[in-house]
Amino acid sequence: MGAVFSQNRLLTDPNEFANSSYDYVIVGGGTAGCVLASRLSEDPHTKVLLVEAGGSHQSELFAKIPVAAAQLLRTSKDWGYSTVPQPALNNREVYYARGKLLGGSGSINALVYQHCSPSDYDEWEKKGATGWGYRDLAPYFRKSEKFTPHPLYPGVKPEDRGDSGLWHTSYxxxxxxxxxxxxxxxxxxxxxxxxxxxxxxxxxxxxxMTYVDSKGQRSSTATAYLPKEVLARKNLTIAIDTITTKVLFSSDRRPRAIGVEVAQNETSPRFQVAARKEVILAAGAVNTPQLLLLSGIGPQADLEDLNIPLVKDLPMVGNNLHDHxxxxxxxxxxxxxxxxxxxxxxxxxxxxxxxxxxxxxxxxxxxxxxxxxxxxxxxxxxxxxxxxxxxxxxxxxxxxxxxxxxxxxxxxxxxxxxxxxxxxxxxxxxxxPMSVGRLCLASSSPFDKPKIDPNFLxxxxxxxxxxxxxxxxxxxxxxxxxxxxxxxxxxxxxxxxxxxxxxxxxxxxxxxxxxxxxxxxMETTNHCAGTARIGTDETDGVVDPELKVFGIDGLRVVDASIFPTMVSGHPTAPVVAIAEKASDLILLQ
Ligand SMILES: Cc1cc2nc3c(=O)[nH]c(=O)nc-3n(C[C@H](O)[C@H](O)[C@H](O)COP(=O)(O)OP(=O)(O)OC[C@H]3O[C@@H](n4cnc5c(N)ncnc54)[C@H](O)[C@@H]3O)c2cc1C
CATH class of the missing domain: 3.30.560.10 (Glucose Oxidase, domain 3)
Incomplete structure (x- = not known):
């Protein structure tokens, strides 16, 4: 299969990018996915495909004007989920926003920039996420950030901020x-x-502090990590309006992810894309576990109930759902x-x-x-x-x-x-919060919404x-x-x-x-995380500390799903730092 290259184009027709092979196939062009696509394609010899279910951020005015972000909620730029009825909330179903465009939830969110508590990451490390303590992540917070000082905020010390990253922060x-x-x-x-x-x-x-640039526009990972020069890379292909429907595996005794299946919509033909090195799931804490389950990775009994062929019994997939x-x-x-x-x-x-x-x-x-x-x-x-x-x-x-x-x-x-x-x-x-929830499939169709149960209160x-x-x-x-x-x-x-x-x-x-x-x-802050958490083994986690899915070769998860426990604040900056660190991990292999 020969690779098809794109130049500064976001492709929508699978005939232009599928039936082809790439070194890395990244599923989900959201907060983490855009960082990964940018970093992994820095080497012109590495061919990268980024597959995003939603459209481009470029033509979305409300994704640029910070105060207007809420206008994108409940539109086609939002997956528009709801939770299952929540018993502690009088059985109400709670609206659950998720961004569906390049930049993901980071293109529709409230722009709060927060590192959260250093001890949040030290707790991760104590729970077995070796290499994810604060001292490991702090350099990546700094690496990602380009802070512009603001005269009304003299209490912010420039030495505490990153000044040479790609992602703009200021006030x-x-x-x-x-x-x-x-x-x-x-x-x-x-x-x-x-x-x-x-x-x-x-x-x-x-x-x-927010992710706002010097023009007063939202700086998402789509704007920051995929500027024109990056989009023009011949070794980076970006497919938008394209749903990944499942991960494809080899029939080896120990399965290996060899690519993904994609489609434009429920009735369109399905196409296959091959990944020579890895498939990286960055579809967020709702859709990453959904995709793992659709692909046959998850609790065996649940998959059998839906007649999904089992690839790997991994009980923690979809469990450990945390939110604020x-x-x-x-x-x-x-x-x-x-x-x-x-x-x-x-x-x-x-x-x-x-x-x-x-x-x-x-x-x-x-x-x-x-x-x-x-x-x-x-x-x-x-x-x-x-x-x-x-x-x-x-x-x-x-x-x-x-x-x-x-x-x-x-x-x-x-x-x-x-x-x-x-x-x-x-x-x-x-x-x-101490309440922990769970996500599972409603059906074996990738076009049906999963059942999201944060188990609030x-x-x-x-x-x-x-x-x-x-x-x-x-x-x-x-x-x-x-x-x-x-x-x-x-x-x-x-x-x-x-x-x-x-x-x-x-x-x-x-x-x-x-x-x-x-x-x-009660509502949600839309901070869901933890549904494919880092663990020490396959009984208490979905990925190992290198973010590789237990028991499967060539498959990683890099997004908010991997949080072992909840951070004590707003999670976008942690997700960006995780994606920066994961890029280094992947490139070092
Ligand atoms: C309304 C709202 C307000 C928020 N406010 C803040 C805030 O102020 N500060 C903060 O720090 N955090 C905030 N958050 C949370 C923060 O945005 C998320 O935690 C973070 O963006 C998650 O990043 P991610 O990479 O895990 O997922 P996402 O950024 O959601 O990216 C996932 C991407 O994968 C794509 N995708 C999903 N399924 C598929 C598929 N099958 N095929 C192809 N692509 C797929 C999605 O369309 C999406 O683009 C907010 C979230 C929301 C929704």
Whole structure:
């Protein structure tokens, strides 16, 4: 089979790239996949194919304008999944976004750049992920980053940041109310942390660093790692709008991945692509385990139930699904104190014009502009009502300097507000929940959605911690720094109101009332991970520390699926660092 080369073209017709062979076939042109495609094709003698199910990011304006990312949710650029009914959430199915375009979820997400806690990675290493401790990943965080200092953020030390990587980081617009949020945190005893991305960790309150470039545009791994010069490489072929339907194996006693099967859609013909060295799955924490299962790698009984021929019994495929639950508290804000005016198209036009002309202004906001990170066992914080003593909760953090609660601040209503209303949304997030879920197939068709079960709040510790986080959020809203910007009622019992529990008195509201409200309103941060985790052997993991699938030759996984446990923050930067390190590992073979 002769290779077909492309020049600066994204191919959609399988006749142009399939029935051909490559050294590496990368499945999924998302956050990790774009890094891999770029790095592995640096050597012109190495032929690489990247297969992406979605389209190009290049023509997607909303993937460029930071504040507009949410416009891509529930469109063709989003896989548009939902969870299975969640028992702890009144059997609700929770909407589960996943990016479906080059750059993947990193092209539609909220641009928060976070290294998370150093101890998160040291925990990975302790659990058997040799070579994935903080000291191993820190050089790759630095290698990937190109930080542009910002005059409004003098507390960020250039020596803590990478300055020669491909991926742009800096600061976009932050609404002045975020300063009030930081002050409100300080009032409660939570220190300002000007840069949460250092070995000192993320505890404290901060305005988020984002992946925004000097033109005020989103820097995804698609824009950063696949610029024109890389797309023009003769040894790199990129297929878009192409679904990988399964991995193909040799019939050896120990199976070897020899390529993949692809299709344009459910009814189109299937094509085969050969991989001479490796198939690398980078389809994300939902679709990577889905593909492994469709290909016959996973729990034997599940595969037999669906009549999928078994290639390898690997019980952990799809298990260990971790995510970060959140619940948005919309606090009624005074007119002019938030970005809600942008919901009015007439008022949005000047904002967009400013962005088009100068690359600055509110359009460069990432929406969730600030946050604080704390520990739920911090005795100095007012987590309880009326100064009651803290009930001990299980400490599930990776270390004493690692948070288990994040409270984000978004200067707008998280949900559509009544016309003319304004909202400051405080967003409590559990960064280290104890509930762990599972993903499995609904059928043997690659075109059917898998069953995603994050098992939200199944562990009682998680609900208790979320109640704690919500009550702390209510106290932030009533601090002297934030309250003047808001129009809170002294106390409200109307639990159906959009602005409840923002309007409730944190000392009068009961845990039971908060629990009921959380069950109705909880959502996901869309941080799913861990479904093909690194393990010491095939009973507790899917891949070994070199990210090779246990028992199979020529098959690796490189994406958020490999997290052994959950990071205590936003996972894109860890995924990029993992992909950088994995590229080195692969090229060293
Ligand atoms: C709405 C939203 C907001 C978020 N906000 C943040 C944030 O602010 N900060 C942060 O750090 N993280 C955030 N995240 C999480 C973060 O984006 C993900 O954890 C990260 O991008 C995962 O990277 P990945 O490479 O594992 O998967 P992805 O980036 O999702 O890439 C997977 C790619 O594989 C493709 N694919 C899947 N199946 C197939 C197939 N069968 N054939 C071919 N291609 C396939 C997909 O289309 C996709 O492009 C957010 C996520 C979402 C959805």
């Amino acid at each position: 976009g617009y932050a609404h002045p109310i975020c300063d009030n949020f930081i002050e409100s945190a300080k009032e409660l005893g939570i220190p300002h942390n000007p840069d949460i991305n250092t070995p000192r960790g993320s505890i404290g309150a901060t305005k988020f 639950p959140l619940v948005p508290i919309i606090c009624r804000a005074k007119s002019g104190t938030t970005l809600d005016y942008m919901a009015d198209p007439l008022k949005a036009v000047p904002v967009l014009l400013q962005w088009f002309l100068t690359g600055t202004g509110p359009a460069t906001s990432n929406g969730g502009e600030a946050a604080l990170f704390v520990r739920s066992d911090d005795p100095s914080l007012p987590f309880t009502s009326n100064g009651l003593k803290l009930e001990p909760l299980v400490d599930n953090t990776s270390g004493p300097d690692s948070p288990d609660i994040e409270i984000g601040a978004a200067p707008a209503g998280y949900r559509p507000l009544p016309r003319g209303s304004n909202g400051l949304t405080l967003i409590p997030i559990l960064t280290r 199944a562990h009682p510790n998680d609900m208790k911690m979320m109640v704690r986080a919500v009550r702390l959020s209510l106290r932030l809203a009533r601090s002297s720094a934030l309250a003047p910007m808001l129009e809170l009622k002294p106390d409200s019992e109307d639990t159906t109101d959009l602005f409840w529990p923002g309007d409730a008195d944190p000392d009068r509201i009961t845990d039971g009332e908060l629990e009921d409200w959380i069950r109705i309103n």
